[in-house]
Each structure stands twice: as C-alpha cells, then as structure tokens.
Amino acid sequence: MERTILHSDLNSFYASVECLYNPSLRGKPVSVCGSVENRHGIVLASTPEAKKFGIKTGDAVWQAQQKCKELVIVEPHMDRYIRHSKATREIYSDYSPCVEPYGLDENWIDLTGTDHLFGSGAIAADEIRKKIFKELGVTVSIGVSFNKSMAKLGSDMRKPDFTNIISKDNFKEVVWPLPASDLLFVGRATTKKLWDMGISTIGQLANTSPDFIKRRLGKNGIGVWQYANGIDDDPVSVTGYKREIKSVGNSTTAPRDLITPDEIRVTTMILAESVAERMREKNFKCQVVQVYIRYSNLMSFERQVKLPFPSCTAQRIGNTATNLILDNWTDTMPLRSIGVRACNLLSSEYPQLSLLPEVQLEQKQEDLEVAMQDIRRRFGHFAVQRGIMIADPHLSDLDPRREDSAQTVAFFKG
Amino acid sequence: MDVIEYRNALGKLTPLSFTWTDGTKFEIDEVLDVCRAASLKVGGFGQRYKVRISNDEKEIYNKIRYMYLEEGEPIERWFIEAK
Numbered sequence: 359m360e361r362t363i364l365h366s367d368l369n370s371f372y373a374s375v376e377c378l379y380n381p382s383l384r385g386k387p388v389s390v391c392g393s394v395e396n397r398h399g400i401v402l403a404s405t406p407e408a409k410k411f412g413i414k415t416g417d418a419v420w421q422a423q424q425k426c427k428e429l430v431i432v433e434p435h436m437d438r439y440i441r442h443s444k445a446t447r448e449i450y451s452d453y454s455p456c457v458e459p460y461g462l463d464e465n466w467i468d469l470t471g472t473d474h475l476f477g478s479g480a481i482a483a484d485e486i487r488k489k490i491f492k493e494l495g496v497t498v499s500i501g502v503s504f505n506k507s508m509a510k511l512g513s514d515m516r517k518p519d520f521t522n523i524i525s526k527d528n529f530k531e532v533v534w535p536l537p538a539s540d541l542l543f544v545g546r547a548t549t550k551k552l553w554d555m556g557i558s559t560i561g562q563l564a565n566t567s568p569d570f571i572k573r574r575l576g577k578n579g580i581g582v583w584q585y586a587n588g589i590d591d592d593p594v595s596v597t598g599y600k601r602e603i604k605s606v607g608n609s610t611t612a613p614r615d616l617i618t619p620d621e622i623r624v625t626t627m628i629l630a631e632s633v634a635e636r637m638r639e640k641n642f643k644c645q646v647v648q649v650y651i652r653y654s655n656l657m658s659f660e661r662q663v664k665l666p667f668p669s670c671t672a673q674r675i676g677n678t679a680t681n682l683i684l685d686n687w688t689d690t691m692p693l694r695s696i697g698v699r700a701c702n703l704l705s706s707e708y709p710q711l712s713l714l715p716e717v718q719l720e721q722k723q724e725d726l727e728v729a730m731q732d733i734r735r736r737f738g739h740f741a742v743q744r745g746i747m748i749a750d751p752h753l754s755d756l757d758p759r760r761e762d763s764a765q766t767v768a769f770f771k772g
Numbered sequence: 773m774d775v776i777e778y779r780n781a782l783g784k785l786t787p788l789s790f791t792w793t794d795g796t797k798f799e800i801d802e803v804l805d806v807c808r809a810a811s812l813k814v815g816g817f818g819q820r821y822k823v824r825i826s827n828d829e830k831e832i833y834n835k836i837r838y839m840y841l842e843e844g845e846p847i848e849r850w851f852i853e854a855k
Contacts, residue, residue: 379815495810
C-alpha cells in the first residue's frame with residue numbers, strides 16, 4: 359500500500375518565534391544570533407525580510423550586518439523554542455501516533471490509511487498548517503509524499519506556508535532537476551564526490567549505475583541512490599521511541615582562545631561535568647573518552663583513549679580528556695573550541711561490585727558528584743564549583759546544560 | 773494584571789475577574805469560548821478565553837475581549853488583547 363508521509367518544516371523557526379513574542383519585529387529584517395562577546399556570534403535564523411539581503415544561517419554577525427544595515431539582532435531564547443516545538447508535536451499527535459522529530463523545527467508524520475479520517479494527505483496538511491498558525495502563531499511548510507526523503511524535499515520546495523505534493527507520478531519531473539546536495543544525507547563531502555563524478559542533480563544520480571555509485575561512495579552510496587529513485591522504506595518512528603544512545607558529548611567554543619594548560623583544564627572539566635551528569639541520568643558508564651580539538655586557525659581533529667575501567671565521573675573523564683588534549687596539543691597554537699565525548703557506553707543499572715581500590719575510590723567520587731549535582735539542581739549551577747573554576751571566572755562562566763540545545767546527528771540506517 | 777480564577781474539581785479553569793494595572797477591576801460575565809490560540813498582537817500563545825466583561829464602577833457595558841493563559845514553567849502568565 360502506498361504510504362502517505364508528511365514532512366513539516368517550521369519556517370525560519372527561531373526568528374518566527376521571536377516575532378511572535380515581540381510583534382514590533384514583524385515585517386522587519388531580523389536575525390537571531392548567538393552572543394558575539396562569547397564568540398558564538400553567528401546567525402541562527404532570519405526572517406524572510408532578512409533573507410532577501412542574502413543573509414544565511416551560519417553567517418557571522420558582522421557579515422550579516424554588512425549585508426543589511428537595518429538588521430535587528432535578537433538573542434536566542436531556547437526555552438521558548440523548545441516549548442513551541444513540543445506544542446507543534448502535540449498538534450501533530452492529534453493526527454497520528456507516528457511523529458518523528460528531526461531537530462526542533464522538523465517532523466515526519468505518517469498518515470497512511472487515514473483518508474477516511476482527515477481526507478487526503480494534502481487536505482490534512484492544509485488543516486495542520488492552519489491549526490499551527492492559529493494556535494502557535496508561526497507558519498510551516500509541509501511536504502506530502504510516499505516516503506520520508508521525498509516528503510522532506512517537498513517541504514523545502516516552496517516557503518513559507520505551503521503544502522507541496524510529490525507523488526510517484528510527478529517526482530521525476532519535480533525532484534530530478536534539483537541539486538544532489540538537497541537530497542537527505544548528502545552533505546558537503548558527498549556532494550563533492552558526486553561532483554567529481556560529474557553528478558550535480560538528483561536526476562543524474564538516479565540515472566547513474568548503482569554499482570558505480572557503490573564503488574565510489576560505498577554502502578552509503580546505495581542509500582542515496584535509492585532515495586534519488588524514490589526508493590525509501592524507512593518507517594516513521596512511533597512517538598516515544600527512543601534511539602539507542604551510542605555516545606554522550608559536549609563541546610563549546612571558548613569565549614577567548616585557550617593558550618595555557620590551566621585554561622584548557624577549566625574548560626574541559628566544565629564539559630566533562632555536563633557529560634558525566636547526563637550519563638548518570640541515563641544510567642551509563644563509558645569505556646572510551648574522545649576529545650575534539652579545534653585550533654584558532656579552524657583546523658580540527660579528534661583523539662580517543664580507552665579507560666582502565668568503565669566510569670561515569672567527571673573527575674576521571676575530565677582528567678583523561680585534559681591529558682589527551684595536552685598530549686596532542688601543539689602549544690604554539692591557541693585553541694578555539696574543545697569537545698569531550700564519552701563513547702562505548704555500558705549500562706550501569708546493575709553495576710559489578712569490585713574489591714579493587716581504584717574502583718572503590720571511583721564509587722566514592724561518583725557519590726560526591728551526585729551530591730554536587732543535587733545541590734546544583736536545587737540552588738543553581740554556580741552554587742558549588744570545583745576549586746579550579748575560581749582561577750578563571752570568565753572562562754568558567756558556562757553552564758553547558760542551560761545552554762545545551764539538542765542537535766540532530768544524521769546517520770544511515772542499513 | 774491580577775486575575776481571580778476558579779478551578780473546579782476536574783481542573784477546569786474559569787476566570788472570574790481581573791484587576792488592570794491602573795487598579796480598575798473588571799468582572800467577567802461569561803466565558804463564551806475556550807480554545808488554544810496565539811496572539812499576534814500581544815505576543816504569546818496558550819489557552820484563549822473569549823470573555824464578556826462588565827465594569828461595576830461605571831455604567832455597565834459589555835465588551836468582548838480575548839484573555840490568554842500562557843502555560844509556562846514555573847509560572848503561568850495571563851495577558852489580554854485589548855482592542
């Protein structure tokens with residue numbers, strides 16, 4: 359049976375929410391940007407009026423202001439976006455239990471077999487768009503199609519506030535002329551490889567021999583070839599389905615370049631505390647610690663090391679990460695960003711007891727950190743801190759959990 | 773704006789009256805409609821109560837207003853869309 363899949367994409371999401379809460383911004387060129395003082399000063403979202411000046415997500419604030427002198431810069435309010443995002447999913451859930459989020463502003467909805475309830479996919483999509491605008495004050499573009507990847511292409515096609523239909527009858531004429539980079543899971547690297555093969559559109563990819571694609575792009579190449587040909591059996595996950603967590607990480611761009619080992623230690627420990635907290639919440643311990651290093655010249659790389667035994671304490675993860683960074687750091691080059699990731703996760707729901715002194719000490723450290731976490735939960739993140747943080751209040755003025763925003767990590771299934 | 777509400781045993785909420793920032797108290801005669809909506813004029817979204825209000829202090833007049841209850845953690849916020 360042919361499926362009816364909707365992909366909804368909230369238009370200029372952060373900017374639209376800010377315009378809702380501050381009606382005086384409506385109709386003006388507005389960009390929601392991170393803090394310039396903390397070196398997060400890039401454009402996160404812009405209104406259509408700002409986009410007319412060529413402002414794109416990822417532009418630095420100064421670049422955006424150069425393109426449009428009247429640009430209004432607004433700081434982000436993640437709590438508002440999370441609340442709005444949850445509210446949109448509640449509306450989608452009125453139509454189907456199969457609602458799969460893709461980031462804060464995108465969702466897939468499976469309406470297969472609901473024609474007798476809501477009418478065709480297009481009718482339901484129009485109703486959803488009206489409902490979202492009436493109840494939440496923001497607009498959404500919806501793609502209606504027979505699978506997830508086509509539905510996502512559909513929602514990109516016309517913005518803002520449109521329903522776009524891609525069917526088995528018209529997908530070749532509608533989708534094949536589009537650039538290959540528009541296809542789901544075709545990123546910068548794959549686009550370049552396809553370009554080198556003389557492929558620039560989705561149609562060219564679809565009409566190339568699959569064996570040739572597989573030889574040049576590997577297993578993932580078959581996946582994108584299938585998407586280009588409208589072959590995609592990926593189901594829309596039922597609401598409440600939790601993806602298996604493979605790693606827990608946190609990274610940050612420091613408010614100033616890090617040039618001494620102590621500065622690196624402070625930032626790494628903050629990230630390690632956040633990672634450890636999140637791991638403990640989900641009852642995980644990790645066996646491998648991975649670090650991400652980015653120099654001020656924007657060159658970056660990763661390194662990892664195995665722990666002597668599984669751990670979920672910030673002390674062990676932070677110290678291991680710091681040593682790993684210092685061992686691999688060219689100390690003539692300042693560091694711009696650092697990331698800490700805990701990999702090879704094990705469930706800690708039923709811990710193995712050990713008589714080894716190191717493990718028992720580790721257990722005591724874990725108890726200490728759990729107590730710290732509780733104090734922070736009740737009295738705020740900065741109510742209790744490690745001594746080293748006092749050495750550099752500007753660098754340690756970072757609460758990763760408050761500023762944490764969930765980012766989608768794209769991956770291939772099968 | 774201070775709002776006096778009544779919640780019944782099932783949790784259903786009815787706004788009874790509100791006091792404006794200048795101290796004027798308005799009685800709510802009747803709640804005509806409740807639905808989820810956003811206010812593009814004031815900014816925000818939540819439960820929208822379409823109410824008819826009268827003012828005890830002056831001549832009785834009936835005006836239809838929209839009052840919004842924005843559910844938020846930890847505080848709920850009432851706001852009103854004035855014509």
